[in-house]
Amino acid sequence: MSRLATKFAEFKKTGHKALIPFITAGDPSPEFTVPMMHAMVDAGVDIIELGVPFSDPMADGPVIQRASERALEHKMSLRRTLEIVSDFRNSNQDTPVVLMGYANPVEAMGYEDFSQSAQAAGVDGVLTVDLPPEEAYECATLLNAHNIDQIFLLAPNSTNDRIKKMDAVGSGFLYYVSVKGVTGACHLDTSDVQKKLIDIRANTQLPVGIGFGIKDAETAKVIAGLGDAVVVGSVLISKIEANLSAPDIAKQEIIELLKSMRFTMDNQD
Amino acid sequence: MTDTTNSYNMPDERGHFGPYGGLFIAETLIPAVEELDTAYQKHMTDPEFMAELDKDFQYYVGRPSPLYHAERWSHELGGAQIYLKREDLNHTGAHKINNTIGQILLAKRMGKTRIIAETGAGQHGVATATVCARLGLECVVYMGAVDIARQALNVYRMELLGAKVVSVTSGSKTLKDALNEAIRDWVTNVDNTFYIIGTAAGPAPYPAMVRDFQSIIGREARQQCLAQTGKLPDALVACIGGGSNAIGLFHPFINDAEVKMIGVEAAGDGLETGRHAAPLCAGRPGILHGNRTYLMEDDDGGIIETHSISAGLDYPGVGPEHSWLKDIGRAEYVSITDDEAIEGFHALTKMEGIIPALESSHAMAYTLKLAPTMQQDKILIVNLSGRGDKDMHTMAEREGIKI
Numbered sequence A: 001m002s003r004l005a006t007k008f009a010e011f012k013k014t015g016h017k018a019l020i021p022f023i024t025a026g027d028p029s030p031e032f033t034v035p036m037m038h039a040m041v042d043a044g045v046d047i048i049e050l051g052v053p054f055s056d057p058m059a060d061g062p063v064i065q066r067a068s069e070r071a072l073e074h075k076m077s078l079r080r081t082l083e084i085v086s087d088f089r090n091s092n093q094d095t096p097v098v099l100m101g102y103a104n105p106v107e108a109m110g111y112e113d114f115s116q117s118a119q120a121a122g123v124d125g126v127l128t129v130d131l132p133p134e135e136a137y138e139c140a141t142l143l144n145a146h147n148i149d150q151i152f153l154l155a156p157n158s159t160n161d162r163i164k165k166m167d168a169v170g171s172g173f174l175y176y177v178s179v180k181g182v183t184g185a186c187h188l189d190t191s192d193v194q195k196k197l198i199d200i201r202a203n204t205q206l207p208v209g210i211g212f213g214i215k216d217a218e219t220a221k222v223i224a225g226l227g228d229a230v231v232v233g234s235v236l237i238s239k240i241e242a243n244l245s246a247p248d249i250a251k252q253e254i255i256e257l258l259k260s261m262r263f264t265m266d267n268q269d
Numbered sequence B: 001m002t003d004t005t006n007s008y009n010m011p012d013e014r015g016h017f018g019p020y021g022g023l024f025i026a027e028t029l030i031p032a033v034e035e036l037d038t039a040y041q042k043h044m045t046d047p048e049f050m051a052e053l054d055k056d057f058q059y060y061v062g063r064p065s066p067l068y069h070a071e072r073w074s075h076e077l078g079g080a081q082i083y084l085k086r087e088d089l090n091h092t093g094a095h096k097i098n099n100t101i102g103q104i105l106l107a108k109r110m111g112k113t114r115i116i117a118e119t120g121a122g123q124h125g126v127a128t129a130t131v132c133a134r135l136g137l138e139c140v141v142y143m144g145a146v147d148i149a150r151q152a153l154n155v156y157r158m159e160l161l162g163a164k165v166v167s168v169t170s171g172s173k174t175l176k177d178a179l180n181e182a183i184r185d186w187v188t189n190v191d192n193t194f195y196i197i198g199t200a201a202g203p204a205p206y207p208a209m210v211r212d213f214q215s216i217i218g219r220e221a222r223q224q225c226l227a228q229t230g231k232l233p234d235a236l237v238a239c240i241g242g243g244s245n246a247i248g249l250f251h252p253f254i255n256d257a258e259v260k261m262i263g264v265e266a267a268g269d270g271l272e273t274g275r276h277a278a279p280l281c282a283g284r285p286g287i288l289h290g291n292r293t294y295l296m297e298d299d300d301g302g303i304i305e306t307h308s309i310s311a312g313l314d315y316p317g318v319g320p321e322h323s324w325l326k327d328i329g330r331a332e333y334v335s336i337t338d339d340e341a342i343e344g345f346h347a348l349t350k351m352e353g354i355i356p357a358l359e360s361s362h363a364m365a366y367t368l369k370l371a372p373t374m375q376q377d378k379i380l381i382v383n384l385s386g387r388g389d390k391d392m393h394t395m396a397e398r399e400g401i402k403i
């Protein structure tokens, strides 16, 4: 069983809801990322999503686009992202790490080489925004052979048939994108999420993470009451962006926000 | 060469041209392309839809466009008889409208009220703004900030036509970034918005659909050539940005194995400098903007910034069908530098009194090389994809003239 599946099985028993932060590898600098990952684990997160910077992040809003650009200025790449995971694994063998990015860097490296290198680095899941299940079969098969989960995004307009398709090709968890839009959009409607989850649950046994548009502890709490995991990204990256000359302050603010989310998520009324 | 051309039947039902094409997009857009695919499959075989399209081609676009025997130029080059397919005479001055007029008819039947598009040279943006004005639909055009500066005239034209032109300042601020931004808009407004992609690229069904709308070029050219000369052409030449004017000319000849097809990419400062826009000549396969195709990318799979004097060719990818035609050897792909394109521009202007677009000038420049190597009884059809009015400022500036 993959590290992700094991974790989610544990959480299911205890009713624990996973908190999953997203940061872009190498933003604002390559040195920032590994210590930030450890600090987030100390703050109570369960799984870490690392963005792999790409020149053309079509599904991302301005905040994550700029994070990608900053990381690329430091020559961050898929290979160097794997080195970051490997560094992190030197002192943490427990927290699952999911890479999130676009198909072309993986394609350029080659699916076989990537699957091997990712496993060697200690990656647990891969989420490729522009690789829907129709096109993902080859990649998913290779990743699974290396004990890595291929994770798919579900959208508000995904039909039941598509949920079934992702259930068949995907593993680890499904990531429900709670709004139609790019990352960082801000019109999440929790009652819509609640309705959609009924369809999703009816078509898959996989755990469901929910993200896009979660910015504060109160929303995290509500979402944790609905799904199995809460994913937060743009709001964390905004803090990096607001403190480019003082990354320690960014780190501190991120930790505080994650702690407050952890607290509200664990204290459902 | 694989013998797949006798009954060429691409793409497959999932939009693949061999390993190329496909559907590499975010989940939110899947229902939108599925809806589009259903509408496209339904209407392309619907006589009523096709009749409406034909009528618009004839009375609004001004088709058929002439196939013009450039006798003086042919004589001067001393080789093949050069025939120009005059897409520059279409309404709005380029082949782009063949596609926008088709897609807007689909949008209308699908009940979409808001149209978005990306543009490089501004020709596709103008062609989109034009058909939106005609139907009274809201139109938003994404255009890189660099392109806005070098194609100011077309920006003004789009605005006159009622479109909102959004300046894209991310990345390299050119066509690829305009595409990214259009895709972001589409994801956000997917319910009421139709995305009119301007070339034969993007997720399925766009590459095949745009090809089908542009194939009017090749269907007419084939008939006209037979009528005027009694035989098929020996070779076809067209410039390649995303590849829509080229595939539109090529496709109706694809089963005529004796007709050579040559696509001309932009070599910019020269392929050896790395400053070019020639993925088929100097790139490798990868995934961008919804399809697998030849791309210009670095070792890490990052997309490289391109360079061409012509904004309409300044794109790091190419339509997937060209990738396939290259691999199976059915078409040949060559490249022309900025300087050579300028020679082609002047040659046609001086010899025939026709000022070509800088994009089309790449095809003219290759004609300068190719025609003299062919015998005088050979026929060469060159796609004159657009007129050069939009490029007056670029040309004048390059030659140190203030206008």
Ligand SMILES: Cc1ncc(COP(=O)(O)O)c(C=O)c1O
Pocket (backbone or CB within 6 Å): B094, B095, B096, B120, B121, B122, B123, B124, B198, B199, B200, B239, B240, B241, B242, B243, B244, B245, B246, B311, B312, B313, B357, B359, B360, B385, B386, B387
């Ligand atoms: C006149 C003209 N020719 C050619 C092109 C290149 O596009 P494509 O390769 O899709 O024909 C453009 C694009 O803007 C254009 O304006």
